Amino acid sequence: MDQFYYVSSAGKISYTRRTGRNGLLLIHGFTASSEVWGRLLNFLDDSFDLIIVDLFGHGRSEMPKIRSENLRLNQLLDVQARSLMELLDYLGLQEYSVIGSSFGGLVAMRLALSELRPTRMVLIDSAGTIPKDDAKFGTGLNSVLDKNSSYNPSFPFQIDDILSVVSNDGVSVDDGFLGDIKVPVSVIWGSEDYIFDARWGKILSEKLPHSEFHRIEGLNCYHQRLYDAVE
Numbered sequence: 001m002d003q004f005y006y007v008s009s010a011g012k013i014s015y016t017r018r019t020g021r022n023g024l025l026l027i028h029g030f031t032a033s034s035e036v037w038g039r040l041l042n043f044l045d046d047s048f049d050l051i052i053v054d055l056f057g058h059g060r061s062e063m064p065k066i067r068s069e070n071l072r073l074n075q076l077l078d079v080q081a082r083s084l085m086e087l088l089d090y091l092g093l094q095e096y097s098v099i100g101s102s103f104g105g106l107v108a109m110r111l112a113l114s115e116l117r118p119t120r121m122v123l124i125d126s127a128g129t130i131p132k133d134d135a136k137f138g139t140g141l142n143s144v145l146d147k148n149s150s151y152n153p154s155f156p157f158q159i160d161d162i163l164s165v166v167s168n169d170g171v172s173v174d175d176g177f178l179g180d181i182k183v184p185v186s187v188i189w190g191s192e193d194y195i196f197d198a199r200w201g202k203i204l205s206e207k208l209p210h211s212e213f214h215r216i217e218g219l220n221c222y223h224q225r226l227y228d229a230v231e
Helices: 072-092 103-111 133-146 156-169 177-178 198-207
Strands: 001-008 011-016 020-027 048-054 096-101 122-125 185-190 211-215
Touching: 001 072, 011 072, 020 072, 020 103, 048 072, 072 103, 096 103, 103 122, 177 198, 185 198, 198 211
Parallel strands: 020 048, 020 096, 096 122, 122 185, 185 211
Antiparallel strands: 001 011, 011 048
16 A cells, blocks of 8 residues: 645645545544554455544644644544545545544544545444443553554644543543434443543443444454454
């Protein structure tokens, strides 16, 4: 796959692409990068027109050109989603499906409310309903930050800003926001997710009008590594 850059209204985005017939956008989670999808790609045939992005501040992408003072989760989501819409428009992709993992699931849901919404959406261990005071979320997030080194080292001054947003706002969105999503959704959750308990996945699925919930059982089915259990 070839790697490219696109200069959006909010900054430079890194993405890789493998051309095909059926558009498929892959969006990683907080502190991860496009590299997390590596193993999953072995199970996607050549019919897919794959676009795999690095969200702002992750992988090879820049930080977004927004003010960091009093940064809120909705603002961050809007910037990420709007820039992906610009990228999809630039690539001429009018019909596509999207897979979003963790924080990437929230970005995918923002896309599902846009003029360039996907025809289908898959959410893997997605943010969306987890309250900020959930003890498991707080413990798990600290674990990710300790172990995950894929966050863009060129912009270390912004990690505290984004972490502050997640800590203050949690990773929940308004119920009305979820209810307005009309595209078919598959919600997939690992039984051993140590950040977002599987019960939150069930709740998320129930709040989405056209959703089905799949709980994947197994010792390796935990957060940001559910891709490794695709076999």
